[in-house]
Amino acid sequence: MLIDIQKRLNAPSGKMDLKFHCHIHENEWLAIYGPSGAGKTSILRMISGLMKPDAGKISFKKEVWFSKSKKINTKPRLRNVGFVFQDYALFPNMTVLENLKYAQGKNEDKIFLNEILEVSQLGDLIHKKPSVLSGGQQQRVALVRALVQKPRILLLDEPLSALDEKTRLGLQDYLLEIKKEIQLRVILVSHDKNEIKKLADRVVVLGNGEIIQEGKPETIFPGKEGVEGVVIDKRMKDSLFFIVIQTKGSILELPVSKSKFDATPIGDKIQLFLE
Amino acid sequence: MSWEPLILTFKLASVTTLILFFISLPLSYWLAFSRSRLKPVIQTLVAMPLVLPPTVLGFYFLIAFSPNNAFGEWLDAWLGLRLVFSFGGLVLASIIYSLPFMVHPIQSGLSGLPASFREASSLMGKSRLETLFRVLLPNIKPSLLAGIVLAFAHTVGEFGVVLMIGGNIPGKTKVASIAIYDSVESLDYASANFYSLVLFSISFLVLLLVYSLNGGLIKFSGR
Structure with a gap:
């Protein structure tokens, strides 16, 4: 998939010219990293067709979605893009299952729906209305809802930013599962380096409306390597405080x-960093 | 003293509200989401009945629909419609007169929904119409109810427009509010009291029902 777009944006600091050029390969998870106001969300909106670029081209395989020179601008509803919004955009009038079925549309594939429900571990939640779910649960529903429509590309707009640390780590694992199970192009907008390292195959760094760095997450963000762990015990010895942490390989006792x-x-759940 | 004016009033209000509801859906949608330069003009026109004396509207309707004038003559000759001093004319005038009361609640309900609802739905491949009926409208039920009740109540309470364009023809255009005025004019206070009491009671009950229902709706969606 080719994205080559330009757009003049009204940023908080004045007008800003956004330029973004990028190829996304099959099954690739691309992260876009940058400070807020760098135009990350605008890029996703232009790929999905919710915002019109000023110039450039967007094409998926041989299909052209946007071309300034050929005056093509395919409607959002014809692009089949999965979009997970920052506010989730779950429809309050429908139960979780109704939300999923609505997203799936007319050519409802029951087998696929059941498969995805199994992977998604939504369980009993599917008969509830979104308003009674926690933030993390709503986020999972929003993800699953974007997946059931079998999108050609999945766009995640800071999907985990509104959640607390513990839920966020859990959902990163969840996304990692999805990455293993489902073959899909994904663009993930994030300002969390660890999240990007964990999930993305490649990262582009935006600054002042342009790509200033591009490469593998480990190369772009070297240094701090996070290790996840769970607190399994707390101890006091000689008026010193210790917590005992179970990580993947070992058990650590930290003062x-x-x-x-x-x-x-x-x-x-916590993250440990070695410096 | 007869039930006729009361029945006529509720018939007028029901017909007006029903037609108004279907006119207001596309109009409110357009006003809520359009970025057209015409929008302020249309918005102003819709809101005019809020500030104009009803007699002004009634006067211009009377002029426009009169068979002695071009437009009225055309209606009469081509469509066989005589809108002056007729029930049809009352309905048309009431629709315009009560338009803001239906449009404003629906419009503010629609624009109060997160933009992501519409965007998410369109990215799922849904048309605007399907999005409107399956996502937007079900999530603004309290606003729809408010629009329906306000438009109905406002039509029931109409006096000036009706008097100007409908006159006072029993069974045709003599609605309850006119009948009250008529009774008082002829010092028939008993009849005036009867009509007033019925209007008062029904209005009270309808509003009471709506507020209790709406309270329930809001509680339900907020839970």
């Missing part, structure tokens, strides 16, 4: 300050 000790409940 911590009293405030950190009090603020960390057993069962909490």
Whole structure:
């Protein structure tokens, strides 16, 4: 898929010219990283057709979605793009299952729906209305809803930014599962380096409306390597405070300050960094 | 004293509200989402009945629909419609007179929904019409109800427009509000009281029903 677009945006700091040129390969997860106001969301909106670029071209395989020179601008509803919005945009009048069926549309594929429901672990939630779900659950529903329409590309607009640390780590694992299970092009907008390292195959860094860096996440964001763990115990020895953390390979006992000790409940998921 | 004016009033209000509802859906949608330069003009026209004395509207309707004038003559000759001093004319005048009361609640309901609802639905391949009926309207039920009730109540309470264009023909254009005025003029206070009491009670009950229902709706969606 080729994206080569230009757009003049009204940024908070004044007018900004956004230029974005990028190929997305089959099954690739591309992350767009950059400060807020860099135009990340606008790029997703232009790919999906919700915003019209000033110039350039967007094409998917041999199909042209947008071309300034050929005056082509395919309607959003004909592009079959999966979009997970920052506010999730779940329809409050429908239950979770109704939301999914609505997204699936007329050529309802029951087998695919059931398969995806199994992977998604939504369980009993499917007969509930979105308003009674927690933020993390709503996010999962929004993801699944974008997937059931079998999109040609999935766009994730800071999908985990509104969630607390623990839920976020859980959902990153969830996305990783999806990455293994479903073959799909994905563009992930994020300002969380660890999230990008965990999920993306490639990252482009935006600054001042242009791509300033591009490459593998490990190369672009070297240094701090995060390790995830779960707090399994808390101890006091000789008036020093320790928390015991189970990571993938081992069990660590770390000395911590009293405030950190009090603020960390057993069962909490945390990330450790080696510097 | 007869039930006729009351029945006529509720018939007029029902017909007006029904037609108004279907006119207001596309109009509110357009006003809520269009970025056309014409929008302020249309918005102003829709809101005019809020500030104009009803007699002004009634006067111009009377002039326009009169068979002595070009437009009225054309209606009469081509469509066989005589809108002055007729029930049809009352309906048409009421639709215009109560338009803002139906349009404003629906419009503000629609524009109050997150833009992502419409965008998400279109990215799922849905047409605007399907999005409107399956996503937007079901999520603004309290606004729809408010529009229907306000338009109905406002039509029931109409006096000036009706008097100007409809006159006072029993069974045809003599609605309850006119009948009250008529009774008082002829010092028949008993009849005036009867019509007034019925209007008062029914209006109270309808509004009470709506507010209790709406309270329930809001509680339900917020839970």
